[in-house]
Amino acid sequence: MSRIFTAEELLAYDGAEASKPVYIAVKGVVYDVSASREFYGKGGPYEAFAGRECSRALAIMKVDAAECNGNLEDCTEKQLKTLDDWIAKFNTKYTVVGKAAEPGSAEEADAATRRAAAKPGSSGKWQDEQVDMDEIRKTMMRQSPFTPGLLTTLVIVGLLTALAGYILYIDMTGQQPLEPHTEL
Numbered sequence: 001m002s003r004i005f006t007a008e009e010l011l012a013y014d015g016a017e018a019s020k021p022v023y024i025a026v027k028g029v030v031y032d033v034s035a036s037r038e039f040y041g042k043g044g045p046y047e048a049f050a051g052r053e054c055s056r057a058l059a060i061m062k063v064d065a066a067e068c069n070g071n072l073e074d075c076t077e078k079q080l081k082t083l084d085d086w087i088a089k090f091n092t093k094y095t096v097v098g099k100a101a102e103p104g105s106a107e108e109a110d111a112a113t114r115r116a117a118a119k120p121g122s123s124g125k126w127q128d129e130q131v132d133m134d135e136i137r138k139t140m141m142r143q144s145p146f147t148p149g150l151l152t153t154l155v156i157v158g159l160l161t162a163l164a165g166y167i168l169y170i171d172m173t174g175q176q177p178l179e180p181h182t183e184l
């Protein structure tokens with residue numbers, strides 16, 4: 001029997017921990033994408049998808065955690081076809097490890113109950129808040145246009161511009177006025 005993941009359980013496989021596999025869900029099917037950790041793992045170009053149901057993001061071709069959900073209601077035929085192409089690719093490339101419980105479904109409630117029962121003594125509340133804060137922080141990092149790479153580039157470009165200006169300045173102030181070439 002394949003495992004059923006709640007959204008919260010799936011998020012535990014977001015690639016943040018190198019020792020854990022990385023999972024993504026597409027149309028409710030959970031794939032183990034650990035083989036492509038360089039894409040979906042921490043710092044990878046598609047880390048926003050890791051640990052999430054990313055059908056919508058794949059359909060509309062947006063690498064954005066905020067678009068990672070199963071809502072395809074307003075998607076065009078072309079976008080739905082794009083999603084089917086992704087699914088075909090994932091089916092040939094990755095192993096299916098389970099199903100994502102539909103939000104609000106009985107399956108999800110069952111999975112959540114099972115999980116709470118497996119951890120006696122934990123209220124769950126404090127942990128939920130931790131996950132939420134982590135999620136917000138990650139989303140903010142992702143949405144900020146000032147990625148560490150961009151900041152480094154800006155600093156280097158700034159330094160080079162200042163250096164070029166300084167050299168130009170030395171060059172201009174150090175240069176003697178040209179003598180008229182009357183004797184040539």
Ligand code: HEM
Nearest residue numbers: 033036039046049057058059060061062063086089090093
């Ligand atoms: C400038 C735009 C982009 C470029 C140049 C680009 C390039 C690439 C390349 C070279 C790969 C590796 C392909 C492979 O080795 O199999 C890749 C994988 C991937 N791309 Fe993009 N990409 C772009 C935009 C996007 C966008 C907007 C999405 C949003 C859905 C996306 C989703 C993906 C996914 C999910 C994979 C991994 C597929 C897998 O697991 O095998 N890419 N991309």
